[in-house]
Amino acid sequence: MRLFLIIALAFSLLTFGGFSYLSFVAEHSHGISRAEQRFEVRSGEDIFSLARRLSDAELIASRPALLWYLARAGKTHNLVAGTYALSGNLTIAEIAFMVTEGKIVSRDIRITFPEGWNSRKMSERLTTNGLPGADFLSLVKAPKADWRKQFDFLADIPPNASLEGFLFPDTYFFAPEASADTIIEKMLTNFGRKWDPTLRGALTGQKRDLYATLTLASIVENEVKSEADRKIVADIFLRRLAVGQALQSCATLQYILGVDRTQYSYEETRTESPYNTYLYPGLPPGPIGNPGLVSLRATIFPESNPYFYFLSDPETGKTIFSVTYEEHLKNKNLYGL
Numbered sequence: 001m002r003l004f005l006i007i008a009l010a011f012s013l014l015t016f017g018g019f020s021y022l023s024f025v026a027e028h029s030h031g032i033s034r035a036e037q038r039f040e041v042r043s044g045e046d047i048f049s050l051a052r053r054l055s056d057a058e059l060i061a062s063r064p065a066l067l068w069y070l071a072r073a074g075k076t077h078n079l080v081a082g083t084y085a086l087s088g089n090l091t092i093a094e095i096a097f098m099v100t101e102g103k104i105v106s107r108d109i110r111i112t113f114p115e116g117w118n119s120r121k122m123s124e125r126l127t128t129n130g131l132p133g134a135d136f137l138s139l140v141k142a143p144k145a146d147w148r149k150q151f152d153f154l155a156d157i158p159p160n161a162s163l164e165g166f167l168f169p170d171t172y173f174f175a176p177e178a179s180a181d182t183i184i185e186k187m188l189t190n191f192g193r194k195w196d197p198t199l200r201g202a203l204t205g206q207k208r209d210l211y212a213t214l215t216l217a218s219i220v221e222n223e224v225k226s227e228a229d230r231k232i233v234a235d236i237f238l239r240r241l242a243v244g245q246a247l248q249s250c251a252t253l254q255y256i257l258g259v260d261r262t263q264y265s266y267e268e269t270r271t272e273s274p275y276n277t278y279l280y281p282g283l284p285p286g287p288i289g290n291p292g293l294v295s296l297r298a299t300i301f302p303e304s305n306p307y308f309y310f311l312s313d314p315e316t317g318k319t320i321f322s323v324t325y326e327e328h329l330k331n332k333n334l335y336g337l
Helices: 003-028 048-058 063-072 092-101 119-128 133-141 144-152 182-192 197-205 210-223 227-243 251-258 292-298 325-334
Strands: 039-042 081-086 111-114 172-173 309-312 319-322
Touching: 003 039, 003 063, 003 092, 003 133, 039 048, 063 092, 081 092, 081 251, 119 172, 144 182, 144 227, 172 197, 197 292, 210 227, 210 251, 210 292, 227 309, 227 319, 319 325
Parallel strands: none
Antiparallel strands: 039 081, 111 172, 309 319
């Protein structure tokens, strides 16, 4: 009897020690492969198959530790099928949590459109990422008639206008099978959220047109970089428009020629295009890109100032403002322009 008790006690201690050891391994051990890899938990897979494949992929150090951890947590039947981003840097407990809670890798494609980009650049980025860039560009140029009813801010745009200016620059997540319609509608919905009652009310109070404001904002976006400078430049452009002076914006030349220069030649400023604000006073026919919220706000809430001219220091990018044309010419000579 005494021997039986000793054997039972020893067995209990060994069992307790074994399970304690497995718990310790599950909480603290790491796999050999430290590089992140995509690992698929198969539909209907059991924990034994999972443990074997995780071990073969060198993502866990112990199959028994994983099995014990899942059993102790009561999650032996809780595996969620899907693709996971796993590495040996994770503990067994962390991997177990991910595969039973469905912390899968999103299938969506992450696309970032910087402020000021035009639809052509956007379409190229979509194509590069396996999305329908060509279809996107075609729909931007010839939008669906229903969108004017679906999105109230499109109701009063010119009859043959494209969606340039309304494709809000941001980071988006698109499904791999997303259509051009879906992509555009997602971007227009985002514009509608950003075009909030405060901005709408301010523009209405100023008796200004949204399409014209977006056109000017797209120019301001590509002229200067800082929010402070954009507010000043927006005011300069608005005053030029008021007196009938040509905007003479290099941003419109960049749009026409497709090249970004510190200084454009006289011949380039003579390039025939309705978008050439050196040749034609007033605004171009439409936006030259898709402005961000900072430029849109700067155009709606410009900062009053005495300047009429400006240029950018080619070395630092700093904006140099001038009150008179004579002062502007001196600054051009001073900065080698």
